[in-house]
Amino acid sequence: MSYKNFPMVPRVIFGRGSFNQLSDILTPKRLSINAPFIFLVDDVFKSNSWLTSRIPLSYDDKIIYISAAEEPKTDQIDMLVEEIILNSKERPSGIIGIGGGTLLDIAKAVSIMLTNEGNAEEYQGWDLVKNEAIYHVGIPTISGTGAEVSRTTVLTGPERKLGINSDFTPFDQVVLDSELTKDVPKDQWFYTGMDCYIHCVESLQGTYLNAFSESYGNMALELCKEIFLGNELTNTQAQEKLMMASWHGGMSIVYSQVGVAHAMSYGLSYLLGTKHGIGNCIVFDHLEEFYPEGVKLFKEMKTKHDISLPKGLCTDLTDKELDIMIDVALSLVPLWENALGKNWKKTITRKKLKSLYQKM
Amino acid sequence: MSYKNFPMVPRVIFGRGSFNQLSDILTPKRLSINAPFIFLVDDVFKSNSWLTSRIPLSYDDKIIYISAAEEPKTDQIDMLVEEIILNSKERPSGIIGIGGGTLLDIAKAVSIMLTNEGNAEEYQGWDLVKNEAIYHVGIPTISGTGAEVSRTTVLTGPERKLGINSDFTPFDQVVLDSELTKDVPKDQWFYTGMDCYIHCVESLQGTYLNAFSESYGNMALELCKEIFLGNELTNTQAQEKLMMASWHGGMSIVYSQVGVAHAMSYGLSYLLGTKHGIGNCIVFDHLEEFYPEGVKLFKEMKTKHDISLPKGLCTDLTDKELDIMIDVALSLVPLWENALGKNWKKTITRKKLKSLYQKM
Numbered sequence: 001m002s003y004k005n006f007p008m009v010p011r012v013i014f015g016r017g018s019f020n021q022l023s024d025i026l027t028p029k030r031l032s033i034n035a036p037f038i039f040l041v042d043d044v045f046k047s048n049s050w051l052t053s054r055i056p057l058s059y060d061d062k063i064i065y066i067s068a069a070e071e072p073k074t075d076q077i078d079m080l081v082e083e084i085i086l087n088s089k090e091r092p093s094g095i096i097g098i099g100g101g102t103l104l105d106i107a108k109a110v111s112i113m114l115t116n117e118g119n120a121e122e123y124q125g126w127d128l129v130k131n132e133a134i135y136h137v138g139i140p141t142i143s144g145t146g147a148e149v150s151r152t153t154v155l156t157g158p159e160r161k162l163g164i165n166s167d168f169t170p171f172d173q174v175v176l177d178s179e180l181t182k183d184v185p186k187d188q189w190f191y192t193g194m195d196c197y198i199h200c201v202e203s204l205q206g207t208y209l210n211a212f213s214e215s216y217g218n219m220a221l222e223l224c225k226e227i228f229l230g231n232e233l234t235n236t237q238a239q240e241k242l243m244m245a246s247w248h249g250g251m252s253i254v255y256s257q258v259g260v261a262h263a264m265s266y267g268l269s270y271l272l273g274t275k276h277g278i279g280n281c282i283v284f285d286h287l288e289e290f291y292p293e294g295v296k297l298f299k300e301m302k303t304k305h306d307i308s309l310p311k312g313l314c315t316d317l318t319d320k321e322l323d324i325m326i327d328v329a330l331s332l333v334p335l336w337e338n339a340l341g342k343n344w345k346k347t348i349t350r351k352k353l354k355s356l357y358q359k360m
Numbered sequence: 361m362s363y364k365n366f367p368m369v370p371r372v373i374f375g376r377g378s379f380n381q382l383s384d385i386l387t388p389k390r391l392s393i394n395a396p397f398i399f400l401v402d403d404v405f406k407s408n409s410w411l412t413s414r415i416p417l418s419y420d421d422k423i424i425y426i427s428a429a430e431e432p433k434t435d436q437i438d439m440l441v442e443e444i445i446l447n448s449k450e451r452p453s454g455i456i457g458i459g460g461g462t463l464l465d466i467a468k469a470v471s472i473m474l475t476n477e478g479n480a481e482e483y484q485g486w487d488l489v490k491n492e493a494i495y496h497v498g499i500p501t502i503s504g505t506g507a508e509v510s511r512t513t514v515l516t517g518p519e520r521k522l523g524i525n526s527d528f529t530p531f532d533q534v535v536l537d538s539e540l541t542k543d544v545p546k547d548q549w550f551y552t553g554m555d556c557y558i559h560c561v562e563s564l565q566g567t568y569l570n571a572f573s574e575s576y577g578n579m580a581l582e583l584c585k586e587i588f589l590g591n592e593l594t595n596t597q598a599q600e601k602l603m604m605a606s607w608h609g610g611m612s613i614v615y616s617q618v619g620v621a622h623a624m625s626y627g628l629s630y631l632l633g634t635k636h637g638i639g640n641c642i643v644f645d646h647l648e649e650f651y652p653e654g655v656k657l658f659k660e661m662k663t664k665h666d667i668s669l670p671k672g673l674c675t676d677l678t679d680k681e682l683d684i685m686i687d688v689a690l691s692l693v694p695l696w697e698n699a700l701g702k703n704w705k706k707t708i709t710r711k712k713l714k715s716l717y718q719k720m
Contacts, residue, residue, distance in 0.1 A: 001377060002381065003374065003375035003377075004373065005373040005381070006373065007370060008368050008369060008370055009368060009370075010367060010369075011367055012366055012368060013363050013365040014363060014366075014571075014572040015570065017361060017363075021365070025365060176572070178571075210375065211538075211597070211600035212374040212536070212604060215608060218582070219578065219579040240570070240571035241575070244571050244572060255374060
């Protein structure tokens with residue numbers, strides 16, 4: 001038996017308004033006046049001076065606004081890396097991702113690809129990255145994905161949707177300022193929060209579970225229940241707690257794995273471009289047989305917050321298209337193994353997946 | 361408002377038997393064949409080949425056995441550092457602490473003092489360390505202190521008992537192998553476990569509490585209740601869960617503080633050499649007025665495990681001796697402030713502390 005030696009984010013700052021300390025954090029990390037900090041920022045903040053005016057720019061530092069309307073893609077990473085190299089006198093001092101899971105994953109991938117040759121798609125998989133990434137900072141502006149603590153950056157490539165999982169992927173620094181999440185639209189808040197909730201359910205019911213993951217998973221699950229089913233929290237408290245739930249939910253899956261919802265949601269996302277949070281919700285809603293308690297609670301949360309999920313996504317798909325989704329889902333072996341054990345193939349057949357997808 | 365940018369242990373491995381992976385972990389960290397790894401090991405393991413035969417020794421690597429019968433002292437650190445420098449051809453590749461809080465704190469302090477001039481006592485306080493410590497690894501063999509995650513190493517010096525609190529203090533690597541805790545004597549298991557429990561109570565009831573600390577504190581507290589008041593865990597489960605409780609309890613106080621029990625226990629320890637775990641228990645047993653719920657539960661745990669605490673420690677002390685204890689306790693301003701707020705001096709007078717100590 002060999003256990004994973006898990007890399008943790010080595011620096012974390014937590015607190016309402018801690019974003020104001022970004023300059024203090026970055027200044028000692030500047031390599032030279034020619035080595036800029038590159039801020040990758042969700043373009044919803046483009047004309048939001050409340051946030052952008054506090055991004056500390058000096059010398060050749062630059063903000064690049066990026067739309068999170070689509071899931072991050074390998075060729076998007078390659079283009080960003082090329083743009084950064086062409087426009088910087090020296091290799092950057094650091095990459096700072098400001099946004100949700102999409103922006104955080106892009107920041108992680110770009111920081112890896114600035115020091116590793118070739119294209120991003122070559123590194124999709126487990127432990128394929130050779131060189132240390134450049135210094136990278138994650139600043140979530142929406143809570144739930146756990147991207148701020150994970151050792152993956154999930155990318156859609158020409159062949160598949162799969163993470164770059166490596167010891168060099170985690171951020172060197174995370175800033176947890178819940179105030180940055182105050183204007184998240186309600187639907188998005190719910191979908192992304194449910195990503196965290198689903199992480200917990202998949203981790204806690206998985207066969208890979210150990211006492212490490214269990215304690216983090218339980219903590220995140222309790223926080224999710226308090227946030228999504230309770231009535232006692234102020235907005236600020238709920239924002240702070242969801243930020244911690246995302247963190248702990250992310251920690252829970254690093255030592256275990258996600259499961260059925262994530263595997264199937266990757267299929268949806270690959271073929272239809274469905275965003276990760278809502279995709280997980282659409283899938284999870286139909287997984288009673290795998291996660292009976294978890295799905296029951298999920299439906300209660302959905303009702304309480306008056307969320308209606310899109311229906312009929314797969315109604316008009318051809319068999320060929322369904323096959324593509326099924327291929328993507330089936331390729332995620334560790335997720336199935338975690339969910340259902342070594343003999344998962346007995347339960348999960350192409351026919352089974354097809355019938356599940358056709359309900360969605 | 362400025363928030364602490366907290367350094368986390370950047371690498372952690374968790375699992376029963378993960379101690380066997382020590383060689384894989386250390387090998388890439390060896391600086392040269394003349395730069396040894398120094399293993400500081402609790403001397404209870406001296407003739408325990410089950411453990412010692414698995415310590416991977418190469419080249420000039422060395423085991424130094426250290427008694428944990430007394431709390432670590434600043435001059436003990438200075439002597440160890442001198443011994444290591446005199447007996448090593450080059451600065452060591454790393455220091456590996458194997459033991460309880462005492463050994464872990466010694467390993468942290470030695471690794472700091474190998475790269476910082478002067479004596480250990482000069483660094484007792486907050487953020488006085490100038491140079492990065494050498495690579496250091498913590499391997500707990502008893503659970504509860506949280507020393508494996510904290511940014512302090514608590515030392516008794518000529519002037520005071522106080523930690524070297526710095527960003528360079530935390531371990532670079534922690535190995536969490538609960539199997540190493542299987543032979544801890546019952547009393548010691550209880551006292552050290554209660555250190556964790558008391559961390560949670562002091563953190564959760566403290567004025568410094570935030571959502572970060574609260575989530576870790578709640579998680580550790582739930583685990584403590586399950587371990588010390590429940591009846592459903594196997595020995596292995598209880599050992600694994602207590603290891604995680606210690607970790608989370610330690611994480612909880614990094615962003616808040618400990619409180620009354622720790623402040624007063626430092627006084628006992630300074631004057632009488634009372635070990636930290638039992639000292640905390642002796643003090644906490646008399647703190648109903650500060651932590652009514654916490655003390656009630658503590659007494660239940662004590663009864664359930666048939667623990668009888670020493671009594672009358674302070675009965676024969678002179679006023680001068682009591683004054684020394686009171687001075688040490690009162691000097692720990694952040695602890696009092698966390699426990700009772702900015703106006704703590706209104707409640708905590710010398711007379712009040714004297715009467716409390718005299719009950720112990």
